[in-house]
Amino acid sequence: MEWVNIPMLNANEDEVEVVEVPVEEGQEVERGQVLCTLESTKATADVEAPCEGFVRALGVREGQRAKVGQPLCALTATAEEPVHLSSAQTAAGAQAEGDLPRATRRAAALASEYEVDLRTIPHEGILTERDILAHLGQGQGALRAPRDQASQARADMEVGGGGDAIVIYGAGGHARVVIDMVREGRRDLRIIGIIDDAPDRPAELLGVPVLGDASMFAGLRERGVRLAALGVGAVTHNALRAELFSRLKREGFLMPNLIHPRAAVESSAQMGQGNQIFAGAVVSSCVRLGDNTIINSNVVVSHDCVIDDHAHLTPGALLAGGVQVGPRSVVGMGATIFLGVRVGADVIVGNGSHILQDLDDQQVVRAGER
Structure with a gap:
């Protein structure tokens, strides 16, 4: 059995309108079939079945207002399988x-x-x-x-299945920011634990138990956990971030975009998956983000910029309109990039630099250079 909950469409709204419910109680559905259509003040989205099964405990109807995180329905393997709500869902x-x-x-x-x-x-x-x-x-x-940490981890994993459960990969400083961002901006998600490969990993992080290393991914997927967030910043080693992101994809996880409620993201901006947009960041009109980018605190990404996969814009970076940043590149703190400049792949732009012309792949600009 897998529970499907009402997702968040807008970080500033905890309710959505149920526009259409094309399924009914007991109906058999396929993976990817639309269960309902939701609408916020800024977006409309279809909620699709994460797996095949029978629609049970259908909890919404057309025209009603639904709370983010409330159960939409359960998907069971058979039409007769018992359905039980967890305490949090109740x-x-x-x-x-x-x-x-x-x-x-x-x-x-x-x-x-x-x-x-x-x-x-x-x-x-x-x-x-x-x-x-x-x-x-x-x-x-x-x-x-x-409960002690081990008992809590086991309990969380037992109820970990469903569309609201998310695991974080990494247990360092960046992971703390991700935890806060999920708690403040994605109330529809429930962090069930952290995975970290370091032998000296902590027992917990901000109250979230560290479950073990990456060997646990398969077990989490078997329990129905399908969402993950990368909690590794690795500002000087973006290739590592790219590698860990690919690992999560190979394990079968989906990486939702995480947007802090105090970030400003225009509705015309487009993005892939696994992007993280921190507090104070501005992502302007018609910006395109790839996968697994980090738009750090107080970054300004002006209109029509293109930020490629795994790029990291560190705190306070300012990009004028039409800038292109290549895959795995890092733009340092307080750096500025002039209108229409193209930054190649695997580039490092040092802190406080002012970039006025295109940069080739793998170029390194030292801090403060112009």
């Missing part, structure tokens, strides 16, 4: 019906784990993890208190 469904205060997915799951009635917690706006922990009299570090 909480999300209750929120959708208006029985409980609005809460983030992680807050709802935490409240369920501690048997906390959300209606007893004083709050303004949407309840967060911090609200639940404050109610319990615990700090952020106590997030996993009821």
Whole structure:
């Protein structure tokens, strides 16, 4: 059985309108078949079946408003297979019906784990993890208190299947940023754990358990986990980022685009998969991003720029209109690139550089050069 949840279409909206539901309860569907069409103020999207199966527990109808993260339906192998909601899904469904205060997915799951009635917690706006922990009299570090890390990891993996589960590859500083970006900007996703290949990897990161090394990928996929995010920045070694991204694709994972809610991305911008756009970044009209790019904090990517696969624009880089950045290239902090300049593949542009003419493949511009 695999659960399909209502996805987020716009980082600033936690509700969408259900425009069309072309399936019905008990109907057999194929992988890729449209289950429903959703609309936000900025986008319209079809939700497709991630696998073949029978539509069960269909929880939406045409014309209604649906909460991001609430169950859309389950897909079962047979028409008679029992269907059970997890505690987090039950909480999300209750929120959708208006029985409980609005809460983030992680807050709802935490409240369920501690048997906390959300209606007893004083709050303004949407309840967060911090609200639940404050109610319990615990700090952020106590997030996993009821269970040890190994037990929690096993529990998370047991319920890890479904469209909302995501695993992070890498357990360093960049992974911390990715965790926060998912928690703040993708409330429809649930981080079930971290994979890291270093022998001295930590036991947890910001309350998320480190499950083990890449040998666990196959087991996660078997449990229905199909989403992953790359938590490796490797600013001086973009070829490594490209290699790890390819590894995730070979393992069968999909990499969603992660956009911080305080980033500004125009609706005409186009992007592949696995891109990460940090807080304060501006991605302007008709920009095209490839796969696995990093648009770091306070970067400005002006109109009609093309940023190729695995490129990394580091904090504060400024790109004028029509700039092209080749695959695996790095643009350093505070660097500026003039209108229409082409930067080749595997180029390193040093911090504070001012680029006024095209750069050849593998060229290195030292910090501060013009």
